[in-house]
Amino acid sequence: MRSAQGEPRPLLGHPVADPLVRARKRAGLRLPGSGPAWYNVAGGGGSVAVSRETVEHIAVLARLGLDPAEAGEMERQLGAILAYVGKLRELDTEGVEPTFHVLGRLLPSLPLRPDEPLPPLSPGAALANAPASERGCFLVPPVIPEEAEKGGGGG
Amino acid sequence: MEEGLWYLPAYVLAARVARREVSAAEVAEVHLRRLERLEPLLQAFITTTPEAALEAARRVDLALGRGDPVGPLAGVPAAVKDNLCTLGVRTTAGSRILERFVPPYESTATARLWRAGAVPLGKTNLDEFAMGSSTENSAFFPTRNPWDLGRVPGGSSGGSAAAVAAGLAAAALGSDTGGSVRQPAALCGVVGLKPTYGLVSRFGLIAFASSLDQVGVIARTVRDAALVLAAIAGHDPLDSTSAPVGPPDCESALDGEVEGLRLGVPREYWLEGLEEGVRRKVAEAIEVLASLGMKVEECSLPHTEYALPAYYILAPAEASSNLARYDGVRYGHRASGASDLNDMYCRSRREGFGAEVKRRVMLGTYALSSGYYDAYYLKAQKVRTLIRREFEQAFERFDVLATPTSPTTAFPLGERVADPLKMYLSDVLTVPVSLAGLPAVSVPCGLSGGLPVGLQLIAPPLAEARLLRAASAFEQATGHHRARPALDGGVDRR
Numbered sequence: 001m002r003s004a005q006g007e008p009r010p011l012l013g014h015p016v017a018d019p020l021v022r023a024r025k026r027a028g029l030r031l032p033g034s035g036p037a038w039y040n041v042a043g044g045g046g047s048v049a050v051s052r053e054t055v056e057h058i059a060v061l062a063r064l065g066l067d068p069a070e071a072g073e074m075e076r077q078l079g080a081i082l083a084y085v086g087k088l089r090e091l092d093t094e095g096v097e098p099t100f101h102v103l104g105r106l107l108p109s110l111p112l113r114p115d116e117p118l119p120p121l122s123p124g125a126a127l128a129n130a131p132a133s134e135r136g137c138f139l140v141p142p143v144i145p146e147e148a149e150k151g152g153g154g155g
Numbered sequence: 156m157e158e159g160l161w162y163l164p165a166y167v168l169a170a171r172v173a174r175r176e177v178s179a180a181e182v183a184e185v186h187l188r189r190l191e192r193l194e195p196l197l198q199a200f201i202t203t204t205p206e207a208a209l210e211a212a213r214r215v216d217l218a219l220g221r222g223d224p225v226g227p228l229a230g231v232p233a234a235v236k237d238n239l240c241t242l243g244v245r246t247t248a249g250s251r252i253l254e255r256f257v258p259p260y261e262s263t264a265t266a267r268l269w270r271a272g273a274v275p276l277g278k279t280n281l282d283e284f285a286m287g288s289s290t291e292n293s294a295f296f297p298t299r300n301p302w303d304l305g306r307v308p309g310g311s312s313g314g315s316a317a318a319v320a321a322g323l324a325a326a327a328l329g330s331d332t333g334g335s336v337r338q339p340a341a342l343c344g345v346v347g348l349k350p351t352y353g354l355v356s357r358f359g360l361i362a363f364a365s366s367l368d369q370v371g372v373i374a375r376t377v378r379d380a381a382l383v384l385a386a387i388a389g390h391d392p393l394d395s396t397s398a399p400v401g402p403p404d405c406e407s408a409l410d411g412e413v414e415g416l417r418l419g420v421p422r423e424y425w426l427e428g429l430e431e432g433v434r435r436k437v438a439e440a441i442e443v444l445a446s447l448g449m450k451v452e453e454c455s456l457p458h459t460e461y462a463l464p465a466y467y468i469l470a471p472a473e474a475s476s477n478l479a480r481y482d483g484v485r486y487g488h489r490a491s492g493a494s495d496l497n498d499m500y501c502r503s504r505r506e507g508f509g510a511e512v513k514r515r516v517m518l519g520t521y522a523l524s525s526g527y528y529d530a531y532y533l534k535a536q537k538v539r540t541l542i543r544r545e546f547e548q549a550f551e552r553f554d555v556l557a558t559p560t561s562p563t564t565a566f567p568l569g570e571r572v573a574d575p576l577k578m579y580l581s582d583v584l585t586v587p588v589s590l591a592g593l594p595a596v597s598v599p600c601g602l603s604g605g606l607p608v609g610l611q612l613i614a615p616p617l618a619e620a621r622l623l624r625a626a627s628a629f630e631q632a633t634g635h636h637r638a639r640p641a642l643d644g645g646v647d648r649r
Contacts, residue, residue: 062520065501085464098536102592113392125259129486143496
């Protein structure tokens, strides 16, 4: 598709003004009808009950400090999203292998790199983004609250 | 100064620079001036790097002056999504938690882009941690669609798509987890290529959902996308999921024949309520492909409707695990006034993460928590197998599949912000491909109501050459990629 000058030329010799004029002359091409409504595949906008206790427990696991307003909003939104993803229960997946690596079949063994040392980051570079550091170490607030004397946070 | 230099394809710019018809410095200056003029309207960039751009351009010109060989992208002004780490250049992932993060290393994809001679213009806006479909989840500001400044550019690579569509950059890198390169490319009227999972290294790409994340390319022509892909693809020992293959030779493949290619049109993608203009433009596009000699046949992928629910378990689950690293210890935002270490974690994450990121971390933590793992995460991984197999079966009969990229054209800013589920549904046509790890490209296929529509082409794993050959043939036959937003007129009137 390249001329001697190295510039591409149109496949059909010239830009087609109305490709449909040509295309529609070809008989037998049928395009599909309609599938499910794209805005409504959630299936009726239902909700799964997610209790405030569950939301608060998950927030603790995720180390997200949610305020009460955020927790209330989360309760409602998680319920709607979980109702939507619950659609997967319609499918029988008995005996189906999970796909953990999508190219597992095509590339059965992903190679590990040779165990050779590479130049590491210098301590200075590794610490450059640290919110607080001291004598080559990351500095953090007290790990055990009782031992905190005053205002240990922030570093 | 040549008018419209900024809309030349990257391969033409590279050729002119290499022949010394124009200097790389001049190309960079033209783009930087345009960026300065239009950026206040578009807000496509979080960080611009004009000094680095001019420096890189001067190096190209010096090398050419000495007669040294230069890379295939020498002098091409390029933008990079701000979730790819760049050595010494702030990288935020669109999040407050990384607002002041300056990476001590360079991602493999960007390192290869610069090695090929591309000129770094800056880091583009995105939905926080690439979670979103409109770029409105950026912690900093929303990006505007160059075709209509009241509309979103799509997302999450919205900054990259807007920058390329507006002629600020000749090409850009993005990342695609569930459609984040293809959907914004469709909404901005440019080419968006998501390669096969593992073809481009993820080293230095800030992780969102590791089994789905893939670096992709946004450009104005298919040939440009092929050129950039060839520069960045190929095995990288620093990414353990990197496919052990070399970069595909897509450039020469573009010149091949498409006559006789078997094109499947899966009926499940023709959703009821698909915007009428999208339906019409994609139907016309398929007729064009038929007119080029492709054998078009309708087919069925019956599990398509299960892809989005599976994705919204898998991606948040992986995200909740990946984002555990943001703890305020080694880098990123740390809250002040915490009483102890655990309190510091919670306060830092609460202050640093936006609403959508918190929602997905919560959802993912729930799906992975004790007692729910089998019902949600494992179930979704099994459904993923069904979707992958269905594509494999389709590719026994077809060489390429064609669908719309997005169910709608660009939507107004704010329209879907209040309803997370409605925003998630923006990805309904791009997510199945992501779950199956397949290569896909969105190419412009005309305008509806003055807004671009995208045609999505899908190929089997590692068949990028065939995919881009079909896309290029379509592009050459129609010329839809030459449509430009009325941005310059719009600017003059302001």
